[in-house]
Structure formats: structure tokens, C-alpha cells
Amino acid sequence: MDGIRLDIRFERAEARYAGRTVLQPLDLALSERRIGVIGLNGSGKTTFARMINGLVTPAAGRVTVNGFDTATETESARRQTGFIFQNPQNQIILPILREDIALGLQARKLAKPDVRAAVDAVLSRFGIGHLADRRSHELSGGELQLAALASVMVTEPAILIMDEPTNQLDLKNRRLVVETMQGLNETVIAISHDLELIAGFDRLLLFHEGRLAADGAPAEVIRHYRDIASA
Numbered sequence: 753m754d755g756i757r758l759d760i761r762f763e764r765a766e767a768r769y770a771g772r773t774v775l776q777p778l779d780l781a782l783s784e785r786r787i788g789v790i791g792l793n794g795s796g797k798t799t800f801a802r803m804i805n806g807l808v809t810p811a812a813g814r815v816t817v818n819g820f821d822t823a824t825e826t827e828s829a830r831r832q833t834g835f836i837f838q839n840p841q842n843q844i845i846l847p848i849l850r851e852d853i854a855l856g857l858q859a860r861k862l863a864k865p866d867v868r869a870a871v872d873a874v875l876s877r878f879g880i881g882h883l884a885d886r887r888s889h890e891l892s893g894g895e896l897q898l899a900a901l902a903s904v905m906v907t908e909p910a911i912l913i914m915d916e917p918t919n920q921l922d923l924k925n926r927r928l929v930v931e932t933m934q935g936l937n938e939t940v941i942a943i944s945h946d947l948e949l950i951a952g953f954d955r956l957l958l959f960h961e962g963r964l965a966a967d968g969a970p971a972e973v974i975r976h977y978r979d980i981a982s983a
């Protein structure tokens with residue numbers, strides 16, 4: 753999309769937790785607009801995603817996002833990406849949705865009426881303007897996922913990372929979130945077991961036991977995944 757750059761590079765990047773390698777040295781360059789990440793539980797998907805936004809820094813090698821090194825230019829690298837956690841409840845911190853969304857705008861030091869206008873704009877963009885003054889803990893799963901999306905997109909990241917965005921949703925809310933995601937101009941990297949969701953993506957990455965086991969067009973990578981799952 754015009755004006756939105758995407759350039760994510762892994763150079764022999766490795767992730768360890770407490771000395772244990774959970775992601776083997778990885779070389780990868782990503783520039784597609786829709787990228788899916790699949791694999792069995794514990795295969796390293798979330799760790800991979802956390803390396804893109806600098807929540808996990810490489811124990812060896814490096815990761816750059818739009819040219820910013822996640823280890824040495826963490827703030828700039830992190831500003832490139834918005835991250836929607838597996839559990840959207842963890843995304844909304846303040847009790848009232850409007851206040852929570854406004855929190856994301858703090859760094860911009862806007863005047864009060866401008867904050868209000870920006871919050872209203874992002875909520876209406878995701879079709880949840882009517883939820884502005886609702887208590888976040890009262891929102892349904894689908895509403896919460898859209899609220900999490902609004903709270904992340906208000907900071908205008910070029911890259912959106914979603915960790916299992918449709919996992920806890922009923923079919924109706926799933927469709928709402930999928931359609932909303934499909935309408936985004938931003939680059940989306942989605943970790944998902946929802947094969948229907950990612951079948952139309954530009955590129956899929958399959959992780960298995962901490963290694964990139966397949967990388968390419970969805971049909972082929974999903975076939976590989978089915979083989980692994982039934983082994």
C-alpha cells in the first residue's frame with residue numbers, strides 16, 4: 753500500500769528462554785502484505801512474533817524492522833508494529849474503552865478535544881463507536897477483539913501482528929473480525945489455527961519444534977502442516 757513500508761529481516765536470529773533455545777537461528781526477509789504463521793502448540797510462533805516487535809530480543813543474530821534493530825533501536829523498531837495479544841483482555845488496561853484508547857495517543861500530546869476526536873474516529877473505523885463509554889470488562893469476545901484492534905491501530909503502526917485473533921470467537925464475531933482485518937491497508941502478520949482465514953494470504957510460515965519448517969504459498973504450507981499434525 754502507498755506510504756506503508758514493510759521490511760522485516762531475521763539474520764541468524766535465535767531466541768532463548770533461560771538459556772534454552774526455542775527458536776533456532778533463522779534467516780528470513782518479509783515484505784508481503786498478508787503473512788500467516790502456523791504450527792503446533794509450542795512450536796515457537798508467539799516467540800517469533802514477539803521478536804518482530806522487540807518483546808523478545810535475539811540471543812544471537814539480529815532482527816530489523818523497517819531498518820530498525822529490535823535490540824539496539826528498540827523504541828523505533830517497536831513503533832513500526834502493533835501487537836494484538838492472544839488474549840485481548842490483556843490489551844485493554846483502563847476500565848472505560850474511550851480512556852484506554854486515549855492512552856495510546858498520550859505520546860502525541862494532543863489537546864483534549866483532539867484526543868476525543870481521534871478516539872471517536874478510530875472507534876468508528878472499527879464499527880464500535882457505540883462502545884466508547886462502556887466498561888471494557890463487560891465487552892463480548894468479538895467486541896473486545898475489535899476494541900483491542902482500535903487500541904493498537906490508534907498509534908498508526910505500519911505492521912499489525914495478531915496472535916490467534918479468531919480463536920475465542922463465535923462464527924458471527926469471527927466473520928466481523930476477519931472482514932475488518934481484510935479491510936486494513938496495513939501489513940498483517942497473523943498467527944492462526946484458522947486455516948480458512950489464512951488460506952488467502954500472500955505467504956505462510958510453518959514453525960515446527962522451533963524451526964521454520966515450510967515457507968511459501970498457503971496451499972503447499974498447509975499441506976505440510978497437515979502432514980506434521982498427523983505424524
Ligand SMILES: Nc1ncnc2c1ncn2[C@@H]1O[C@H](COP(=O)(O)OP(=O)(O)O)[C@@H](O)[C@H]1O
Nearest residue numbers: 769770774791792793794795796797798799800
Ligand atoms: N516466557 C517463557 N519462558 C520460558 N519458556 C517459554 C516462554 N514462552 C514460551 N516458552 C516456551 O518456548 C516454546 C515456544 O513457545 P511459543 O513461542 O509460545 O509457541 P507457540 O506460540 O507456537 O505455541 C515452548 O516450548 C514454550 O514452552
Ligand SMILES: [Mg+2]
Nearest residue numbers: 797798799838
Ligand atoms: Mg502462541
